[in-house]
Amino acid sequence: MTTSNQSIWMHIGAGSFHRAHQAWYLHRLLLQGDQRWSIALGNIRDDANQLLDILAAQKGEYALETVTPAGERSYEKITSIRKIIPWDEQLTALVDQGAAAETRVISFTVTEGGYYLDTHFKLDQANPDIQADLKGGARTIYGTIARILQARRAQNTGKVTLLSCDNVRHNGERFREGLTEFLTLRGETELLAWLTTHTSTPNTMVDRITPRPAADIAGRVKQQLGMDDRAPVMGESFIQWVVEDNFVAGRPALENVGVELVASVVPYEEAKIRILNASHSCIAWAGTLIGQSYIHESTGTDDIRQMAYDYVTEDVIPSLTPSPLDLAQYRDVVLDRFSNPYIRDTNQRVAADGFSKIPGFITPTLLECYGRGQSPKATAVLPALFFIFMRCWHKGELPYDYQDGILDEAATHAMFTSADPIAVYARDAKLFGPLATKREFEQLLRDTIVRLDNWVTTKSPLVTSH
Numbered sequence: 001m002t003t004s005n006q007s008i009w010m011h012i013g014a015g016s017f018h019r020a021h022q023a024w025y026l027h028r029l030l031l032q033g034d035q036r037w038s039i040a041l042g043n044i045r046d047d048a049n050q051l052l053d054i055l056a057a058q059k060g061e062y063a064l065e066t067v068t069p070a071g072e073r074s075y076e077k078i079t080s081i082r083k084i085i086p087w088d089e090q091l092t093a094l095v096d097q098g099a100a101a102e103t104r105v106i107s108f109t110v111t112e113g114g115y116y117l118d119t120h121f122k123l124d125q126a127n128p129d130i131q132a133d134l135k136g137g138a139r140t141i142y143g144t145i146a147r148i149l150q151a152r153r154a155q156n157t158g159k160v161t162l163l164s165c166d167n168v169r170h171n172g173e174r175f176r177e178g179l180t181e182f183l184t185l186r187g188e189t190e191l192l193a194w195l196t197t198h199t200s201t202p203n204t205m206v207d208r209i210t211p212r213p214a215a216d217i218a219g220r221v222k223q224q225l226g227m228d229d230r231a232p233v234m235g236e237s238f239i240q241w242v243v244e245d246n247f248v249a250g251r252p253a254l255e256n257v258g259v260e261l262v263a264s265v266v267p268y269e270e271a272k273i274r275i276l277n278a279s280h281s282c283i284a285w286a287g288t289l290i291g292q293s294y295i296h297e298s299t300g301t302d303d304i305r306q307m308a309y310d311y312v313t314e315d316v317i318p319s320l321t322p323s324p325l326d327l328a329q330y331r332d333v334v335l336d337r338f339s340n341p342y343i344r345d346t347n348q349r350v351a352a353d354g355f356s357k358i359p360g361f362i363t364p365t366l367l368e369c370y371g372r373g374q375s376p377k378a379t380a381v382l383p384a385l386f387f388i389f390m391r392c393w394h395k396g397e398l399p400y401d402y403q404d405g406i407l408d409e410a411a412t413h414a415m416f417t418s419a420d421p422i423a424v425y426a427r428d429a430k431l432f433g434p435l436a437t438k439r440e441f442e443q444l445l446r447d448t449i450v451r452l453d454n455w456v457t458t459k460s461p462l463v464t465s466h
Contacts, residue, residue, distance in 0.1 A: 007250060008083070008102045010040045011165075012094070012144065013109035014048040014055075019078065020064055020210040020235035022107060022165055026080035028257035037252040040103070042085030042094040044144050049087050054230045056084040063221040063229045065213075067342040068237040075224040091138050091147065098148035099155055104249040106148065107163040110141050112356030113405025115168060115178055118430060123181050124406075134185055141175070142182040149191060149199070159198045159249040165206050167277050169269055169360060172201040172244065202244035205269040207276065209236045209337065211345035236343050238333075242268040271325050274316045276334045278361040278382060279308040283338060284350035285385040288398065289456045295345040299338040303461060307381050308335065314378040319368040348400040354386045355406050358431045366435055375444060383432075384448040387425050388456060391416055422446050 009026065011018050023039055030038075041060070043052065055062065060081035067073045085093045098106055116124045123130055123142075133143030145162065152160060162179075164171035183192050213234045221229045243254065245261040255261050262268070280295070286307060287298025298304050312331045320327055362382050369376035392398050394416040415424040426432065426442035435441040 006035075006102060007037050007104045007252075008040050008097070008100065009037055009105045009107065009252070010042070010085075010094075010097055010103050011107045011109075012042055012044060012141070014041055014043045014051055015109060016210045016212070016233045016235075017206075017208070018107075018109050018165065019062065019081070020233045021206055021208050021239065021241065023078055023080045024064060024235075024239070025241060025254060025257050025259060026252060027076075027078045029252055029254075030080055032256060034253060034256070037080075038082035039080050040083035040085055040097050041081050042091075042097065043087055044091065044094075044138065044141065046087055046089075051231055052084050052087060055081065056086075058229070058231065060084055063225055063227055063232040065217055065220065065232060065234045066237045067234070067340070069336060069340040069342075071342045072237075073220070073342075074237075075221060077225055077227060091144060094144070095147050095151050098145075098160075099151035099157055101155075101157040103157075103160065105161045105163055105247065105251060106145070107165050108141055109165050110168070110175075111166070111405050112168055112353050112360055114141060114166075115174055116140060116142075116406075117174060117178055121174060121177060123178055123185070125185070127406075130182075134182070142179050145179060146183060146186070146188070146191070149195060152198070153191060153194045159200075161247045161249055161251070162199055162201045163204060163243075164201070165204055167206070167273060167360075169273055170203055170266075171269075172203040172246075176201040198248070200246045200248040202246040203265040203269070204244065205240070205242040205265050205272050207240040207272055208238060209340075209343055209345055210234065211343050212349065214344060234343075236337060236340060238337055267320070267323050267325065270320055271323060271327060271330055273361050274320065274365055275312050275327070275331055277357070278316075278365075279312060279334060280338065280350050281354065281357050281361065282308050282311060282382045282385060284347040285354070285382075285389045287347045288351055288400075289385065289388060289392070290459065291399070293347060293399075295338050295347060295350055296341045296343065298347060299335060303455065305335065307378075307385075310378040311381060315365050315369050315374075315376050316379075318372070318374075319365050348402075351389065352403045353405055354390070355404050355408075355431070358383055358386060359433065363432055363435065366441070367433065370435070370438070370441070375440075377444065377448070380441075380444045380448045381452065383425075384445055384452050387422070387445070387449055388452055391421070422449060 064078050085097055116127050116130050118124055129139040133140050138144045138147050164175050213232055217232050221232050242260040242265050244265050283298045286304045292298045317327045365379045366376045393402050415421050418424050426445045427436045429436040
């Protein structure tokens with residue numbers, strides 16, 4: 001399934017995750033002597049220009065530090081990024097590279113909010129970035145990919161795989177639906193027909209914790225590799241990549257470096273999103289509320305670990321059974337990973353994007369519990385924590401800046417100044433879907449918020465949900 005000529009894997013999104021994950025896998029292929037694929041790296045926004053300049057000066061090379069839960073560190077120089085794509089407002093170089101015949105895979109890492117989808121998975125047409133792109137802009141992944149595909153079609157440079165590499169459930173399908181709706185709204189009927197026959201959008205599940213690199217990492221890299229690196233990345237030793245094997249223009253021999261190529265990603269991504277991602281957010285919100293800064297610190301707090309453990313054990317495992325994974329073992333491995341004191345992942349990083357994570361990671365479990373006649377007491381802890389967390393944001397009491405791609409600041413402040421903020425929150429269909437009209441859910445949320453408020457203010461041991 002690989003090609004004889006040199007092929008380009010273009011990645012959009014210059015953050016740490018890509019450089020510690022997909023780039024690492026393609027680097028492993030190069031180490032095996034498979035030189036057929038290399039990466040071209042670019043960005044949609046101008047917020048990574050300094051990083052791109054540094055990487056360009058380093059010829060795309062940088063160090064990856066990995067650390068095990070026991071504190072064992074290892075270092076390697078990653079060499080799979082062979083081209084850095086300079087940014088300009090029209091994304092000229094990015095579009096040119098994306099349209100080139102040798103570019104056979106275009107991957108991207110998008111935050112949950114970066115898909116601009118509502119709870120019905122329709123485009124949020126009121127968003128100013130989407131509005132700008134519907135008029136021909138390229139601020140979003142849709143406007144950018146549309147511009148690239150227009151160029152590919154015009155230049156007849158052939159098929160291309162569009163690969164989501166992020167935490168969104170059914171990410172390939174969601175992206176394709178969003179792009180199709182976007183092109184339909186723009187009246188791009190010919191490009192839509194071309195999209196159908198010339199692209200694929202496999203679903204993927206990606207996993208590796210990649211915190212912001214510690215300040216002292218450069219010194220360790222210099223000592224271990226003799227390399228003056230201004231753009232090192234750090235990751236835990238655990239890594240996983242599960243990909244639906246649906247590439248229309250060839251692909252690297254990813255199976256040779258431990259990537260799991262499967263017919264369906266669904267059971268893997270459901271386990272990861274509900275067990276790992278949702279628990280991660282639970283721990284970050286709870287830890288922040290009692291004055292903690294780091295994920296390992298909060299995971300090591302008995303009450304918080306118990307919240308995450310109960311949520312998975314009581315509500316998620318019954319929702320995902322049967323599964324090809326040992327879900328109880330997966331839960332335990334996840335909590336051990338979060339306990340790694342050497343990663344020093346911050347609650348601030350993990351707490352971000354809650355308004356996307358509630359409907360994406362948490363509401364499905366709430367719905368399934370009610371569907372089988374069970375009150376989701378353990379899962380209700382998560383949206384209750386987020387409510388208290390955002391109330392602190394509203395009051396200016398968070399110890400850091402909260403980042404959320406779809407945060408409506410005015411509406412959120414209005415919620416907390418209303419006569420009954422919990423009612424406004426519980427009845428938000430964007431967050432809770434059909435549960436927004438369920439009074440039983442609203443009462444459960446009220447009771448849970450009261451219980452957690454008492455825990456936050458008194459620091460007394462929490463009475464768990466069961």
